[in-house]
Amino acid sequence: MQKISLLVGALVIGIAAAQAQQKTHIDPVKVDAAIKAAFPTAPADWALRLTPDETMKQCSASHNDPAKNVAAAIVTREKASIEYPADGNFIGDWKKGEALAQNGYGMRFSDYPPARPNGGNCYACHQLTKKEVSYGTLGPSLLEYGKLRDFKPDAVKATYEKIYNSHVALPCSNMPRFGANKILTIDQIKDAVALLMSPDSPVNKGQ
Ligand code: HEC
Incomplete structure (x- = not known):
């Protein structure tokens, strides 16, 4: 029993250490700056796409697996963006x-x-x-x-x-x-x- 809890303890410490290591090695500000610097001649509307909107930020932060309340907030926000055809007809050619x-x-x-x-x-x-x-x-x-x-x-x-x-x-x-x-x-x-x-x-x- 003691051995198992020791093992679990070591695993937890291992995971925490790995997370701490990740945090110190990836500085999002530097990453953003590097990405922006890589596209110096990007047209203005294209360059805007290098700045993530709220949904992209939340998806990146959660590795595309947001908590339930965040997911619900994303859906509500994105749904509000939809414009529908004025005549209510969804089918074209x-x-x-x-x-x-x-x-x-x-x-x-x-x-x-x-x-x-x-x-x-x-x-x-x-x-x-x-x-x-x-x-x-x-x-x-x-x-x-x-x-x-x-x-x-x-x-x-x-x-x-x-x-x-x-x-x-x-x-x-x-x-x-x-x-x-x-x-x-x-x-x-x-x-x-x-x-x-x-x-x-x-x-x-x-x-
Ligand atoms: C960059 C890749 C990409 C492009 C381009 C793309 N799709 Fe998709 N699409 C996906 C992925 C990935 C999924 C599955 C995940 C999801 O539902 O979002 C998907 C899902 C869908 C679904 C839902 C399928 C289902 O079984 O419910 C439809 C409908 C669809 N796409 C239509 C289109 C149409 C029409 C276009 C072009 C105007 C398009 N897609 C262009 C990646 C793409």
């Missing part, structure tokens, strides 16, 4: 949505000054159709996304909200906040919703 999903234009250093609207770059992280074989896997496959949700109106609205601000569905999501960060317009988000939620889109026809 899936063909434009497919082009948007393919398009990675925008917000790179080579895209300044912007020559055309940003793309959504969804394929960089998601499988969406069978036809497109080049896609990333950071996010889940969205094949048959609408079909699996029976194209329900509630799911249509939730999809719009997810794309507008991914942190509403998952407080520390790794998916860009397309609407909240002004990457995509409301109409572009509606086109992406159409790609996912229209019965005749290739996502749902298994094409």
Whole structure:
């Protein structure tokens, strides 16, 4: 028994020492300064992205695993950012949505000054159709996304909200906040919703 408690004691001291060591070695102020210094020619609106907002700070501090009350505060704050289509219609044109999903234009250093609207770059992280074989896997496959949700109106609205601000569905999501960060317009988000939620889109026809 004594041996076990000694062992536990040693472990606790070990963990505390490791934490103390981490704290002395990582000075967030220096890290921030180094990151900012690394992008001396960043365009003004891009440079703003080097300063984390409250949600990013809370997600970083908790390694994307915030306490329940912090998570709830993030969701409330992010939800408040959502602007809804004036006519209450969430579904645009899936063909434009497919082009948007393919398009990675925008917000790179080579895209300044912007020559055309940003793309959504969804394929960089998601499988969406069978036809497109080049896609990333950071996010889940969205094949048959609408079909699996029976194209329900509630799911249509939730999809719009997810794309507008991914942190509403998952407080520390790794998916860009397309609407909240002004990457995509409301109409572009509606086109992406159409790609996912229209019965005749290739996502749902298994094409
Ligand atoms: C940088 C990577 C990245 C990009 C780009 C991205 N996503 Fe995501 N997406 C994710 C990750 C990671 C998840 C899973 C975690 C989560 O739900 O936030 C996700 C989840 C989702 C979900 C929820 C899936 C489910 O099963 O509930 C939808 C819908 C979605 N993405 C749509 C899109 C659309 C549409 C685009 C393009 C406009 C897009 N994503 C671009 C990373 C990305």
